[in-house]
Amino acid sequence: xxxxxxxxxxxxxxxxxxxxxxxxxxxxxxxxxxxxxxxxxxxxxxxxxxxxxxxxxxxxxxxxxxxxxxxxxxxxxxxxxxxxxxxxxxxxxxxxxxxxxxxxxxxxxxxxxxxxxxxxxxxxxxxxxxxxxxxxxxxxxxxxxxxxxxxxxxxxxxxxxxxxxxxxxxxxxxxxxxxxxxxxxxxxxxxxxxxxxxxxxxxxxxxxxxxxxxxxxxxxxxxxxxxxxxxxxxxxxxxxxxxxxxxxxxxxxxxxxxxxxxxxxxxxxxxxxxxxxxxxxxxxxxxxxxxxxxxxxxxxxxxxxxxxxxxxxxxxxxxxxxxxxxx
Amino acid sequence: xxxxxxxxxxxxxxxxxxxxxxxxxxxxxxxxxxxxxxxxxxxxxxxxxxxxxxxxxxxxxxxxxxxxxxxxxxxxxxxxxxxxxxxxxxxxxxxxxxxxxxxxxxxxxxxxxxxxxxxxxxxxxxxxxxxxxxxxxxxxxxxxxxxxxxxxxxxxxxxxxxxxxxxxxxxxxxxxxxxxxxxxxxxxxxxxxxxxxxxxxxxxxxxxxxxxxxxxxxxxxxxxxxxxxxxxxxxxxxxxxxxxxxxxxxxxxxxxxxxxxxxxxxxxxxxxxxxxxxxxxxxxxxxxxxxxxxxxxxxxxxxxxxxxxxxxxxxxxxxxx
Numbered sequence: 001x002x003x004x005x006x007x008x009x010x011x012x013x014x015x016x017x018x019x020x021x022x023x024x025x026x027x028x029x030x031x032x033x034x035x036x037x038x039x040x041x042x043x044x045x046x047x048x049x050x051x052x053x054x055x056x057x058x059x060x061x062x063x064x065x066x067x068x069x070x071x072x073x074x075x076x077x078x079x080x081x082x083x084x085x086x087x088x089x090x091x092x093x094x095x096x097x098x099x100x101x102x103x104x105x106x107x108x109x110x111x112x113x114x115x116x117x118x119x120x121x122x123x124x125x126x127x128x129x130x131x132x133x134x135x136x137x138x139x140x141x142x143x144x145x146x147x148x149x150x151x152x153x154x155x156x157x158x159x160x161x162x163x164x165x166x167x168x169x170x171x172x173x174x175x176x177x178x179x180x181x182x183x184x185x186x187x188x189x190x191x192x193x194x195x196x197x198x199x200x201x202x203x204x205x206x207x208x209x210x211x212x213x214x215x216x217x218x219x220x221x222x223x224x225x226x227x228x229x230x231x232x233x234x235x236x237x238x239x240x241x242x243x244x245x246x247x248x249x250x251x252x253x254x255x256x257x258x259x260x261x262x263x264x265x266x267x268x269x270x271x272x273x274x275x276x277x278x279x280x281x282x283x284x285x286x287x288x289x290x291x292x293x294x295x296x297x298x299x300x301x302x303x304x305x306x307x308x309x310x311x312x313x314x315x316x317x318x319x320x321x322x323x324x325x326x327x
Numbered sequence: 328x329x330x331x332x333x334x335x336x337x338x339x340x341x342x343x344x345x346x347x348x349x350x351x352x353x354x355x356x357x358x359x360x361x362x363x364x365x366x367x368x369x370x371x372x373x374x375x376x377x378x379x380x381x382x383x384x385x386x387x388x389x390x391x392x393x394x395x396x397x398x399x400x401x402x403x404x405x406x407x408x409x410x411x412x413x414x415x416x417x418x419x420x421x422x423x424x425x426x427x428x429x430x431x432x433x434x435x436x437x438x439x440x441x442x443x444x445x446x447x448x449x450x451x452x453x454x455x456x457x458x459x460x461x462x463x464x465x466x467x468x469x470x471x472x473x474x475x476x477x478x479x480x481x482x483x484x485x486x487x488x489x490x491x492x493x494x495x496x497x498x499x500x501x502x503x504x505x506x507x508x509x510x511x512x513x514x515x516x517x518x519x520x521x522x523x524x525x526x527x528x529x530x531x532x533x534x535x536x537x538x539x540x541x542x543x544x545x546x547x548x549x550x551x552x553x554x555x556x557x558x559x560x561x562x563x564x565x566x567x568x569x570x571x572x573x574x575x576x577x578x579x580x581x582x583x584x585x586x587x588x589x590x591x592x593x594x595x596x597x598x599x600x601x602x603x604x605x606x607x608x609x610x611x612x613x614x615x616x617x618x619x620x621x622x623x624x625x626x627x628x629x630x631x632x633x634x635x636x637x638x639x640x641x642x643x644x645x646x647x648x
Contacts, residue, residue, distance in 0.1 A: 166345040170618045173580030174598065175353075178614045181602035182354065258471045262584055265473045266599060278473075285477060285588075289485045299474040307469035 146206025572628025
C-alpha cells in the first residue's frame with residue numbers, strides 16, 4: 001500500500017475500513033490512483049507533523065492564494081460580458097500579435113488580432129461549464145451507483161463493478177476522443193461524454209467508502225430500529241460518502257479541465273471560433289518563435305487553475321482525513 | 328505458480344470479450360446510418376451505401392454482426408477503411424513500432440528521473456531537497472502534457488536548436504537520429520509519470536526506511552547508497568511497478584496528443600487522423616487495439632507482481648487470489 005501509516009495511533013479509524021482494505025488487494029487502490037483521474041489523487045501528503053507550524057502557516061497562505069485565484073477565474077467567467085474588454089471574436093487587424101500591456105489589450109492579441117484577455121474570460125466559461133457539469137453528473141450518477149451497490153452487495157454489485165471495470169479498461173482520453181468524434185462537439189455532448197467516462201471513478205470511491213461505513217454500529221442500529229432502506233442509504237450512509245466523493249470531485253475538476261483542454265487542443269472540443277483555453281494554446285503554437293505570449297498566457301492560466309484545484313482539493317482532503325488507505 | 332497464472336488467464340478472457348463488445352457497441356449504436364458513418368458521413372451514392380451494407384452485414388441482427396466482427400478481429404482482420412482504402416490491421420501494424428518506442432522511452436525516462444529523486448527525497452524527508460522535489464512534482468501534476476510539450480519545443484527546438492521540433496526518423500536511419508527524434512516527445516509524455524512515480528516511491532521509501540531490516544543494515548555499517556538502493560528500493564517498489572503498468576493507459580492517451588504535436592507517424596496520430604476524417608472502422612480498430620493492450624499490460628503487471636513479491640506467492644495470498 002502506498003500510504004505511509006505511522007500505524008497505530010489514528011483515532012476514528014474504522015474496523016470496517018481495515019477489513020475491507022485487506023480484501024480489496026493492493027492493486028485496486030493503486031489502480032484508482034493510476035487512472036487519469038487518479039494522478040492527482042495519488043499525491044495526498046501525509047498531514048504535516050504538528051511540530052512544523054511554520055510550514056503549516058505557509059501552506060495557509062498558499063491555500064488562500066489558490067482559493068483567490070479560483071474565485072478570480074469564476075468571477076471573470078461569470079462577468080465576462082460586462083467587463084470592459086473587446087468581444088472574444090472582435091478582430092483588431094492593426095494590432096495583430098500585440099504584446100501584453102498594449103493600449104486597449106491588457107494581455108495582448110493573438111494571431112488574428114483578437115483580445116487574449118477577452119478570449120481567456122470566455123474560454124473560462126467553456127472550461128468551467130463543462131468541468132462543473134461533468135463532475136456534478138459524475139458524482140450524482142457514479143456516486144449513487146457506487147453507494148447503492150456497496151450497500152446491497154450481491155449480484156448487482158458484481159455486475160455493476162464488472163461494467164465499471166470494463167469502462168476503466170479503456171484509456172480515458174482514447175474513449176473520449178472516439179465518442180466525441182461521433183457523438184458531436186456541442187457543449188452538452190462533450191459534457192455528457194466526459195461525465196460518462198468519469199462515472200467509474202466516482203462509483204469506485206463511493207462503493208469503497210460505503211463498504212466501510214455500512215459496517216458501522218450506527219448503521220446497524222438504524223437497521224435494527226426498523227429504518228427503511230432508503231432512509232439508511234440517504235440519511236445514515238450518504239452523509240459519510242458524500243465528503244470523500246466530493247473531495248475527489250474537486251481534484252477531478254482539474255483533471256476534467258485538462259481533458260477538455262486536450263480535446264480543444266486537438267480541435268475536438270467546442271467548435272471554433274468559440275474560445276477555449278486549449279484551442280487558444282493550439283492556435284498560439286504557430287507563433288512560438290516570434291510571439292510566445294500567445295500560447296504562454298493561456299497555458300499559464302490553465303496551469304494555475306489546475307494547480308489551485310489540486311492544492312485546494314488536497315488540503316480539504318487532509319482536513320477531512322480522506323485517504324486512499326481508507327478507500 | 329503456473330496454476331495461479333492459469334487461473335488469472337481465465338479471468339482475462341471475459342474482460343477482453345467485454346472490452347471488444349463495448350468497443351463494437353459504442354460505435355454501432357451511434358445515431359445515424361452506420362453505412363453512412365462508415366463511408367465518412369459525406370454524400371455517397373446509393374450503390375456505395377448498398378455495397379457497404381452487404382459488406383458489413385448490416386441486414387443481419389446486431390449479435391450476429393458482432394460475432395462475425397469478433398471472429399474476424401481474433402484472426403487479425405479488422406476490416407478495410409472506406410476512407411483510406413487501407414487494411415485497418417496493416418495500417419496499425421505499420422505505425423505500432425513508433426508508438427511502442429515512444430512509450431517505452433518515455434517510461435524509461437520517467438523511471439530514470441523518478442527513482443533517484445524519490446529515493447533521495449525519502450532519505451532526507453522533510454529536508455530542503457525533499458521539499459523542493461515535493462513542490463516541483465506537485466507542480467508537474469498540474470501541467471498538461473501538451474503545455475509541457477510546447478515548453479520543450481520552445482526551449483530545445485526553437486531556442487537552442489538541439490532537437491527537431493517535429494518529424495520522425497526510423498531506427499534504420501541511424502540510432503542517433505532516431506533517439507534525437509524520440510527524446511523530446513518521450514520527455515513530454517513522461518511529465519505526469521515523473522511526478523506520480525517520484526511521489527509514490529518517496530512515500531513507500533519513507534515507510535521502508537523505518538523498518539527493522541534497514542536498521543540492521545545501518546547497524547552493520549553498510550554504506551548509505553547500498554542501504555538505499557539494495558535494501559530499501561526493492562521492497563518499496565511494488566506499488567511503483569503496479570502503477571507504472573497502470574500508467575500505460577495514461578501513456579496510450581498521451582500518445583494521441585504528443586504524436587499529433589510532434590507529427591510522429593504512430594498509432595495515436597492514426598487515431599487522431601481517423602477521428603478527423605470520421606473513419607469509423609479505423610477508429611474502432613485502433614480503440615480496440617489500445618484497450619486490449621491496456622488490459623493485457625495490466626494482466627502482465629499483475630503476474631509480474633506475483634513473481635516479485637514473495638508474500639503473494641504464499642498460500643494465504645493464493646487463497647485470496
